[in-house]
Amino acid sequence: MHSNFKVGSQILDIPSNRGQRRFALLLALLIIVISLAALPFGMKNLPAFGPFLPIFISWFIFGDLLTAFILFNQYRASGVPSLLVMSCTYLFTGLITALHILTFPGIFSAEGMLGADSQTAAWLWIYWHGGFPAGILLYLFVGKRHPKPLTSKSEISMYAGIGLILTIAVVYLLFKLSTGWNHLFPSLIEPRGYWRVLETGVGPAVGVVNLMALVMVMVRFRARGVLHLWISVALLALLFDILLTLFAGTRYSLGWYLARINSVIAATVVLCSVVNEVNRLFIRLSDQHKQLLESGKQLERANEELVRLSSLDGLTEISNRRRLDEIISWELVAPEERHTPLSLLILDVDCFKAYNDHYGHLGGDHVLKTIAQTISREVKPFFGFAARYGGEEFAILLSGLDARGTYEVAEGIRLTIAGLGIEHVGSTASREVTVSVGGYCLPPFQRIDEDEFISLADHCLYEAKNGGRNRCVVTGWVKEPETAGVKPRLAD
Structure with a gap:
């Protein structure tokens, strides 16, 4: 299946090396082992640290929006439609996360801002954790159906505008569903905690979507490319974020804190990998630039020598x-x-x-x-x-x-x-x-x-x-x- 997904993007074409695959495997094992080991103790209450959530959420937003910006520029340079989908996915996640923290009770106001009620932040969390794997599934679909890059600048700009408008429209629609229309959906937050996220089946459904996206990425690409390798790690971290959150039940429990750490991993591993590859590319370009300058100097010296020799008499070595x-x-x-x-x-x-x-x-x-x-x-x-x-x-x-x-x-x-x-x-x-x-x-x-x-x-x-x-x-x-x-x- 991988051979059907050929693209002309630089980021998509960067192969992963053995060291990157080993590091990704080690990080994945740490996520799995620590999360599973902490799962039986996930409900254990820990001291409440008020600034913890806004600090972490701010990092999520920064990481997601910066990743979206980098991927969007890659789309503009390459014209690969699937890259636009992935960029919009990260933009969606960043915007939903921002609304989640603004409406979270007790952070900026007792009830949450922007007309939020007690259920708004919970539903935005659902949209956040379900929207990202859904965007990855859409990325895989578009990549398979439209593997060839766009060649017209007008088409690239047109689809970029459409993608941006649709992303903002979806975010706005989901925000309205979680504020003015959330009475149409089951309550997820109760005084005893958010166990209803698990009991209603909404949380497990989000986990299933995440697992499906993880399996499809691993099966299709098999960690051959740098970007897909770290998307797999991000989906794995997000999956255990969901699992720990569901079984933690309340805020400031051990599972809740570990889930937030997994969220950080999910939001940053792709960004870090892209920045690392850009840095490696810069180093290679710098080395090539130095080699080019040295080659230019050698060529200049060779040309000077050629001019000198063409102006000299071969026998007497004075001018000819x-x-x-x-x-x-x-x-x-x-x-x-x-x-x-x-x-x-x-x-x-x-x-x-x-x-x-x-x-x-x-x-x-x-x-x-x-x-x-x-x-x-x-x-x-x-x-x-x-x-x-x-x-x-x-x-x-x-x-x-x-x-x-x-x-x-x-x-x-x-x-x-x-x-x-x-x-x-x-x-x-x-x-x-x-x-x-x-x-x-x-x-x-x-x-x-x-x-x-x-x-x-x-x-x-x-x-x-x-x-x-x-x-x-x-x-x-x-x-x-x-x-x-x-x-x-x-x-x-």
């Missing part, structure tokens, strides 16, 4: 051509905002093919790495940007230097590389590895195309190589107007 093109584009996109000159140097390793042929590609790779590290180190004091341009060529971007300053930086790099003393027997320019450098200095605010800018620097590199290699040629803007168009300078 793609990154160079991005930087140049950024610098040239808004020339009206560029207040300083911009220089581009292109370096070419002299006779590098001959070096590879003689020393092998591993040797050539070592030379390229060494030169790349040297260039990066040399341009740092000038806040320059170095990149591998392609093959044995490198490029440098410098800002704030005119053609003379750019030439000095280029010459410093050339001399440093030559000073490394890396043997190169196949070079026509020197017995060591050297570089030729060409550069162009763009004046502030000047608009120029990226390809044209590179072409100007490349043309200077061509002049340096044609001039014998191992030298620098830099042209472009200088600070002194009279020296604009400065003659290309060659290395000594």
Whole structure:
């Protein structure tokens, strides 16, 4: 039968674990053992404690109404009709219990409030203890007949309104029956006590309804879900509440006090289980949130590393051509905002093919790495940007230097590389590895195309190589107007 009662609600779908079932079984055994052990002594009178009943009843009302509120929100989220029935059941119990304490003689007034008489509170107790199992039976019926959740928000809201109105209407009708129309029903309270609840058969009938609801819940769900596990415990506690009350006979007897304790258990076990599951869900969500944040940080680090690797040359580990093109584009996109000159140097390793042929590609790779590290180190004091341009060529971007300053930086790099003393027997320019450098200095605010800018620097590199290699040629803007168009300078 359980398989026919599939729903999409979170609370209904939470399975009970072994620990919860063991705890529920232990609590059920305690209820049974203590209640049965106290039953022969249930009529024993104990000291009357006036605040006892309002304190306990207040807790019943709080527990029932809060449970109704939580279950109602679950219905709104899931659209499962049976959850609305259970929510209305707890709302009914909370409202009836509130009316019961207000009309109870000797609590707020001698006869009870709201036009109550001597029978009102007793009948409201009957409606309270009979209404809850009746609501559970209705919950089981609706769950079997309408297992699929509602999908329309308008339908969910409409049935919620209907359920609320019907619940309040039933409570009002029963209240009227227990006040203005209770003469139509047998008296349950007499000076000697409330034995007539048992003698008239009204109390046993309520107990039978409760037992029926308990058996049906246990048979249908077999304690597989958290909610149904604790509903079973609540119905069991309510059943022994009824049994102890019937055989206690009077207020402030041992059975009467124990019955009230069972009422507390019945009113709170479902609430506690729901709150516990919500707390466990919050803890799981908190852990998942932390994991998500950590995953986000790892993903961010991975993305940063990916961006870094995509911008680096795999061999030399300095920026690659793609990154160079991005930087140049950024610098040239808004020339009206560029207040300083911009220089581009292109370096070419002299006779590098001959070096590879003689020393092998591993040797050539070592030379390229060494030169790349040297260039990066040399341009740092000038806040320059170095990149591998392609093959044995490198490029440098410098800002704030005119053609003379750019030439000095280029010459410093050339001399440093030559000073490394890396043997190169196949070079026509020197017995060591050297570089030729060409550069162009763009004046502030000047608009120029990226390809044209590179072409100007490349043309200077061509002049340096044609001039014998191992030298620098830099042209472009200088600070002194009279020296604009400065003659290309060659290395000594």
